[in-house]
Amino acid sequence: MSGSRRHDPALVFIIGWLAMLLLTGLSIGSAFLGLGLCAPVIQFGIAATQAAILFVLFMRLKGPPSLKWVFAGSGFFWLLFLFGLSMTDYATRRGWPAAG
Amino acid sequence: MSSDVLRPEIQYATLAQQGDTAQLGMWVFLATETLFFGALLFAYFIYRMSYPHEFAEAAKDAVLWCGSVNIGLLITSSLTMVLAINAAADGRRRALVFWLCATAFLGICFLGVKVWEYRLDYVDHVVPAVNFIVKPGAGSAGELFWVFYFVATGLHAVHLTIGIGLVLYMLLWRVRRGEITPLYYAPLEVVGLYWSFVDTVWLFLFPAIYLAGRS
Amino acid sequence: MSSIAVDPPRNYASEENTIASWLLTRDHKRIALMFFASITAFFFIGGAAATLIRLHLATPAGLLQPSVYNRVFTMHGVVMVWFFLIPSIPATLGNFFVPMMIGAHDLAFPRINLASWYVFNLSGLVLLYALVMGGVDTGWTFYTPLSTIYANGYVFAAAMAVFINGFSTIMTALNFVVTIHRLRAPGMLWTRLPLFVWGIYSVSVVMLLATPVLAMDTLLLAVEQFLQVGLFDPSHGGDPLLWQHMFWFYSHPAVYIMILPAMGVVSELIACYARRPIFGYSGMTIAMMAIAVISFFVWAHHMFVAGISIYAAVVFSLMTFFVAVPSAIKVFNWTASLHKGSISFDAPMIYALGFVLLFTIGGLTGLMLATLAVDVDVHDTYFVIAHFHYIMVGGTVSAFFGGLHYWWPKMTGRLYPEMLARFAAFLTFVGFNLTFFPQFILGYLGMPRRYYTYPPEWQVWNVLSSAGASILAVGYLLPLFYLGWSLIWGRHASPNPWRATGLEWLTSSPPPTHNFERTPVVAIGPYSYDPEDGSYTTQDGVRHV
Numbered sequence: 006m007s008g009s010r011r012h013d014p015a016l017v018f019i020i021g022w023l024a025m026l027l028l029t030g031l032s033i034g035s036a037f038l039g040l041g042l043c044a045p046v047i048q049f050g051i052a053a054t055q056a057a058i059l060f061v062l063f064m065r066l067k068g069p070p071s072l073k074w075v076f077a078g079s080g081f082f083w084l085l086f087l088f089g090l091s092m093t094d095y096a097t098r099r100g101w102p103a104a105g
Numbered sequence: 106m107s108s109d110v111l112r113p114e115i116q117y118a119t120l121a122q123q124g125d126t127a128q129l130g131m132w133v134f135l136a137t138e139t140l141f142f143g144a145l146l147f148a149y150f151i152y153r154m155s156y157p158h159e160f161a162e163a164a165k166d167a168v169l170w171c172g173s174v175n176i177g178l179l180i181t182s183s184l185t186m187v188l189a190i191n192a193a194a195d196g197r198r199r200a201l202v203f204w205l206c207a208t209a210f211l212g213i214c215f216l217g218v219k220v221w222e223y224r225l226d227y228v229d230h231v232v233p234a235v236n237f238i239v240k241p242g243a244g245s246a247g248e249l250f251w252v253f254y255f256v257a258t259g260l261h262a263v264h265l266t267i268g269i270g271l272v273l274y275m276l277l278w279r280v281r282r283g284e285i286t287p288l289y290y291a292p293l294e295v296v297g298l299y300w301s302f303v304d305t306v307w308l309f310l311f312p313a314i315y316l317a318g319r320s
Numbered sequence: 321m322s323s324i325a326v327d328p329p330r331n332y333a334s335e336e337n338t339i340a341s342w343l344l345t346r347d348h349k350r351i352a353l354m355f356f357a358s359i360t361a362f363f364f365i366g367g368a369a370a371t372l373i374r375l376h377l378a379t380p381a382g383l384l385q386p387s388v389y390n391r392v393f394t395m396h397g398v399v400m401v402w403f404f405l406i407p408s409i410p411a412t413l414g415n416f417f418v419p420m421m422i423g424a425h426d427l428a429f430p431r432i433n434l435a436s437w438y439v440f441n442l443s444g445l446v447l448l449y450a451l452v453m454g455g456v457d458t459g460w461t462f463y464t465p466l467s468t469i470y471a472n473g474y475v476f477a478a479a480m481a482v483f484i485n486g487f488s489t490i491m492t493a494l495n496f497v498v499t500i501h502r503l504r505a506p507g508m509l510w511t512r513l514p515l516f517v518w519g520i521y522s523v524s525v526v527m528l529l530a531t532p533v534l535a536m537d538t539l540l541l542a543v544e545q546f547l548q549v550g551l552f553d554p555s556h557g558g559d560p561l562l563w564q565h566m567f568w569f570y571s572h573p574a575v576y577i578m579i580l581p582a583m584g585v586v587s588e589l590i591a592c593y594a595r596r597p598i599f600g601y602s603g604m605t606i607a608m609m610a611i612a613v614i615s616f617f618v619w620a621h622h623m624f625v626a627g628i629s630i631y632a633a634v635v636f637s638l639m640t641f642f643v644a645v646p647s648a649i650k651v652f653n654w655t656a657s658l659h660k661g662s663i664s665f666d667a668p669m670i671y672a673l674g675f676v677l678l679f680t681i682g683g684l685t686g687l688m689l690a691t692l693a694v695d696v697d698v699h700d701t702y703f704v705i706a707h708f709h710y711i712m713v714g715g716t717v718s719a720f721f722g723g724l725h726y727w728w729p730k731m732t733g734r735l736y737p738e739m740l741a742r743f744a745a746f747l748t749f750v751g752f753n754l755t756f757f758p759q760f761i762l763g764y765l766g767m768p769r770r771y772y773t774y775p776p777e778w779q780v781w782n783v784l785s786s787a788g789a790s791i792l793a794v795g796y797l798l799p800l801f802y803l804g805w806s807l808i809w810g811r812h813a814s815p816n817p818w819r820a821t822g823l824e825w826l827t828s829s830p831p832p833t834h835n836f837e838r839t840p841v842v843a844i845g846p847y848s849y850d851p852e853d854g855s856y857t858t859q860d861g862v863r864h865v
Binding site: 114115116117118122125126129130133134136137138139140141142144145147148151152155156159233234244245246248249252256260 | 430501536548559
């Protein structure tokens with residue numbers, strides 16, 4: 006990289022780090038609250054938020070070139086097709102998902 | 106490449122183009138890794154939705170403190186990696202070396218905890234095909250949870266080990282020969298991207314493995 | 321067409337000729353030739369298996385033991401899919417010409433390119449190990465729980481070979497995507513890219529998004545096969561269909577991986593030999609990207625009778641109808657490109673025209689298979705086999721041979737014997753149709769695939785098919801001889817013997833190591849052929865009469 010690229014000061018990353026640790030704590034806590042099916046939704050949502058902090062901030066997605074966003078997002082986006090279209094089979098089977 | 110005359114390879118017009126392209130290449134690779142681990146999580150998702158009780162029962166034996174310590178170690182290691190890259194951009198060589206050592210150290214600690222945890226798993230008889238004993242309520246599908254556990258954490262550990270190797274390569278080879286300078290530190294950024302991605306994988310494996318069936 | 325010329329004194333092939341200079345090369349052109357060698361070897365292995373199959377099926381009694389027959393057709397499929405068809409055009413013609421066609425000096429990551437070749441050969445060695453030790457009898461689709469629990473043979477080794485092969489695919493695809501994004505010469509806009517480059521770009525996107533899922537699927541297969549842990553075993557709660565979903569999520573896009581580069585080649589050939597621009601350039605590029613994307617939405621049409629829910633079958637059937645549309649658009653546009661053209665029937669053009677017809681037949685029969693009611697009858701019969709061979713052999717292999725002949729003068733600096741080449745092309749067309757058209761009939765009559773025998777009343781069709789195969793084999797072997805002959809005794813080629821418009825034709829034949837002395841500046845789009853006065857304008861803007 007040429008030296009003219011500026012980077013965020015360390016403090017920004019330390020705040021991001023603390024935020025991720027805090028979110029981890031919330032995630033662990035949510036597991037013990039008896040939330041049933043909501044629990045994994047919350048927990049994976051927290052994981053996705055932490056991943057977003059990592060990607061956008063730590064892995065500098067917000068910097069140039071903006072083409073990175075397409076590559077970074079395409080993997081996750083494509084998984085939607087794997088999950089979603091498979092659901093046309095699984096979700097229409099009788100007795101699926103099994104009673105939680 | 107000596108540090109006095111750092112030229113881009115023949116197919117690049119400038120070093121900046123070379124560095125940017127290297128980063129893009131790593132992002133493309135990370136997209137494939139997303140699909141690789143995503144496919145594993147897909148299989149996990151299908152089986153967990155098919156056998157929610159059995160998975161919850163089986164997951165109770167996952168060692169939560171190991172998983173939690175490990176996620177803390179990895180999140181911190183992403184911070185130290187970014188601080189190393191910042192140091193490279195600023196030309197602060199001693200800070201660069203320090204933060205890279207810290208990153209590798211945190212990764213090695215992760216592996217240490219993982220080995221300890223595998224030992225605990227062995228004692229608990231949850232290793233499929235080796236000494237697996239079906240726990241009451243877990244049913245035969247409970248073993249599927251543990252197959253997923255070992256495949257997922259094993260693959261992750263392999264990726265982490267490669268990451269530690271890359272960090273050490275940076276330290277002992279590129280940094281030592283003065284090839285990481287404020288003028289061109291793209292190789293370090295590329296390693297950093299890979300490292301943070303391995304961290305991301307763990308962020309998703311953690312709730313899948315350690316937070317099921319806790320209540 | 322060509323003037324007497326001599327090989328440039330220093331070109332990419334002659335520059336340095338030690339073994340190390342080839343095995344450690346970073347030159348995309350040398351790596352392309354090395355890939356040529358590898359895939360040709362595998363083409364022979366897969367072809368030998370095909371020969372055994374057709375010899376065996378010429379009579380109901382057959383030649384081989386049933387268990388051996390199973391291993392032969394499995395090996396034919398595995399070798400041809402992963403070790404020939406998928407790498408064929410991208411790793412050879414793509415590697416050689418993508419950098420040249422965009423005006424670059426090399427790919428973005430030359431060392432990764434070389435590594436891809438080594439990984440490919442490593443995966444080939446693992447497969448050969450499985451083959452030599454006795455092979456696999458599950459069919460190339462490795463369905464569980466047959467492959468994991470009940471199969472005899474070296475499933476683990478074969479699965480590992482496919483797993484490792486995937487890394488080679490991903491490395492090559494990654495290189496192409498990044499190169500096409502970042503290393504285009506000044507003036508080489510996306511809308512000026514030759515359609516071959518668009519074909520390689522779209523195929524690379526598919527490779528990158530599909531292959532990792534196969535990697536995970538084969539890994540889980542290997543885990544279950546090795547440890548017998550019951551991941552896909554119903555008696556342990558496993559779902560065999562889950563394995564198939566993940567397998568076909570890759571393997572359906574894989575068939576588009578096999579056809580997209582071929583489509584790119586055909587566009588180059590038709591434009592050049594009809595002396596006309598391709599009709600509907602943007603339609604062609606959008607169609608290729610649409611094929612790439614929609615190909616991911618159709619996978620369960622391979623599972624219509626496997627036990628998926630009927631609602632899923634309806635959704636996937638509908639999606640499969642959609643994916644045919646962009647392919648049809650391309651066929652219309654190729655045909656329209658011929659209109660009022662000045663057509664010459666050089667060997668590459670014969671292959672290209674053959675492609676258009678055979679791909680169309682294959683594609684139309686695909687629509688028949690997409691229709692649920694029809695598929696219930698012809699699934700797992702020779703109808704399916706004929707369908708995909710029309711596309712992969714009639715389509716992809718024809719395009720591969722067409723592109724090989726078209727670019728042969730550029731790669732080697734030699735001209736091949738034209739009359740012999742036209743004869744070989746014609747022979748493959750006749751042999752191909754005689755081999756595979758009877759198989760449509762056999763499938764319709766009900767002959768199942770992967771069966772080592774059949775009722776005697778179907779023998780006539782099988783004999784016709786085997787006879788055709790022998791003709792096809794001659795047609796494919798002839799180029800080996802005359803192309804090899806041309807390397808030593810062929811006439812020297814000028815830089816642009818076909819009077820084509822791409823940037824690759826601006827260089828000498830063979831090209832220098834770094835392709836261009838100075839990075840070219842692109843002025844216009846591809847295919848500036850004028851059929852009226854026979855002039856053409858290369859992409860640097862220079863008009864030639």
